[in-house]
Amino acid sequence: xxxxxxxxxxxxxxxxxxxxxxxxxxxxxxxxxxxxxxxxxxxxxxxxxxxxxxxxxxxxxxxxxxxxxxxxxxxxxxxxxxxxxxxxxxxxxxxxxxxxxxxxxxxxxxxxxxxxxxxxxxxxxxxxxxxxxxxxxxxxxxxxxxxxxxxxxxxxxxxxxxxxxxxxxxx
Numbered sequence: 555x556x557x558x559x560x561x562x563x564x565x566x567x568x569x570x571x572x573x574x575x576x577x578x579x580x581x582x583x584x585x586x587x588x589x590x591x592x593x594x595x596x597x598x599x600x601x602x603x604x605x606x607x608x609x610x611x612x613x614x615x616x617x618x619x620x621x622x623x624x625x626x627x628x629x630x631x632x633x634x635x636x637x638x639x640x641x642x643x644x645x646x647x648x649x650x651x652x653x654x655x656x657x658x659x660x661x662x663x664x665x666x667x668x669x670x671x672x673x674x675x676x677x678x679x680x681x682x683x684x685x686x687x688x689x690x691x692x693x694x695x696x697x698x699x700x701x702x703x704x705x706x707x708x709x710x711x712x713x714x715x716x717x718x719x720x721x722x723x724x725x
Contacts, residue, residue, distance in 0.1 A: 567658070569601075570599055571668075577592065585681075585684060588680045589694075593631050594641060596627060597643055599624070604647045608653055609654040609656060620704035623701045625724070645724055666701075666702075673698040
């Protein structure tokens with residue numbers, strides 16, 4: 555079963571913060587648990603980023619770059635976790651979404667960047683602890699860094715071009 559997170563979450567920043575703390579405390583030797591927690595965090599980061607983008611032209615421009623990296627990271631995580639957590643990525647905000655003030659949007663982006671730093675470090679450590687470094691973990695490590703760089707303005711990329719049909723986890 556796939557749940558669309560935007561209908562369930564009242565405060566994406568609080569959720570993202572909780573997942574970031576959970577990820578920081580996750581045992582890196584449990585690669586699958588790390589990957590599933592990164593998935594949840596990426597869904598929360600996507601939702602927080604969409605709200606930030608709706609609040610400010612600056613964040614909207616950066617969200618366009620981040621979106622492609624979010625999708626690529628999700629594809630890699632989906633390949634590494636044969637069974638996902640059941641959370642789907644919101645393709646857009648729900649129609650009834652309330653605009654956030656600028657300060658809350660700034661806090662959301664800071665939470666996304668913090669999550670990315672934690673994800674990068676934990677994914678790297680998880681890869682180092684596997685019996686054989688799996689090349690499949692190199693991609694998520696790099697993409698976590700690029701996602702943070704998109705939000706801080708250090709990385710610009712290409713706009714997202716979804717495959718047709720889009721994956722079932724992108725709603």
